[in-house]
Amino acid sequence: MRIIKLNAIDSTNSYLKQLSMEEALVDNTIVVANYQTQGRGQMGTVWQSEGSKNLMFSVLKDVSWLHADKGFYISMVTALSIIKALERFSIPKLRIKWPNDILSENMKVCGILIENVIKQNQLNSTIIGIGLNVNQTGFSNLPKASSLRLISGQVFVLDELMLEIVAQLTEYVDALKAGKYQEIKHAYEKLLFRKDKPSTFKDAEGSMFSGFIKSVSNSGNLQVLLEDNVVKEFDLKEISLLY
Template structure:
């Protein structure tokens, strides 16, 4: 494991991706920062965090052994690893809001951005960016955000939490490398936020509709049971869950 610590950077994912172009990096190379000037989330959103209050890091995983059509399993095992780590710190009622936001009850505590490096149509590396709200207490502009401190009342050591997450990521990637796809998928689906509950969704055109989250496909599409008893698949660009 190699850990690169920075006081401030535009984005740990961008830094690590550029570094991987410039030099050969070992598995579990980590870039962690106190502050991101251009932190990125899913679908072009930004990740805003107070200086030195939260955990912002990216880890490079060698996934050259994983077939490209199984790339969503990277998101699954990352989500499972974060939840297992947060359970260790006694954070309650953890769920995965598809595809990989981590919630405690219905409040977002962690976001994940995964960027895969593909070479000649094959997966080479995966850069996993994790933004975890730890000691920040003011989320006045983000009504659905919370932190470990707000949930538990405790102040946490950022390095301790990061090392625990890396340990669990290593464990779950071993399961993935061993080909235990169904076990991973079952665990992931069990933790899906609002699974089998009546939920409201918004499509890409802004129209709202109701349905029940049932499962995910191997490629990561959300499978939703609609009111006419048809199960329809949606990708990340097509649907968002309102909650």
């Protein structure tokens, strides 16, 4: 494990990706920053965070053994790793809001951004960016955001959280390497926010519809049971789950 600590950076994912192009990096190379000026989330969203109060880091994992069509399993094991780590710190009611936001008490505490490095049409490595709201107590214009401190009343040591997440990630990636795809997928689906509950969705055109989250496909599409008793698959660009 190699840990690179930075005071401020545009994005830990961008920094680590650039570094991986310049030199050969060992598995579990980590870049952690006190503050990100251009933290990124899924679909180009911006990750807002107060300096030194939250955990913002990226970790490089060697996944050259993983078939490209199994890429979403990286998201699954990352989400499961974070939940397992947070359970160790007694954070309650943890769920995964598809595809990989982490909720506690139905409030978002963590976002994940995964960027795969593909060489010659093969997965080579993956850069996993994690933004965890830890000790921040104010979230202006973010009514669904919270932090570990707000939820638990405790102040946390950022490095302790990071090392526990990386330890869990190593274990889950090893399970993935051992071919435990069904176990991983089952564990992920079991933790899906609003699974088997009547939920409201919005499609790409802005239309609302109702359905029940049932599962995910191997490629990460959300499988939703609609009113006409048909299960339909949606990818991230086609659908969003409303609270």
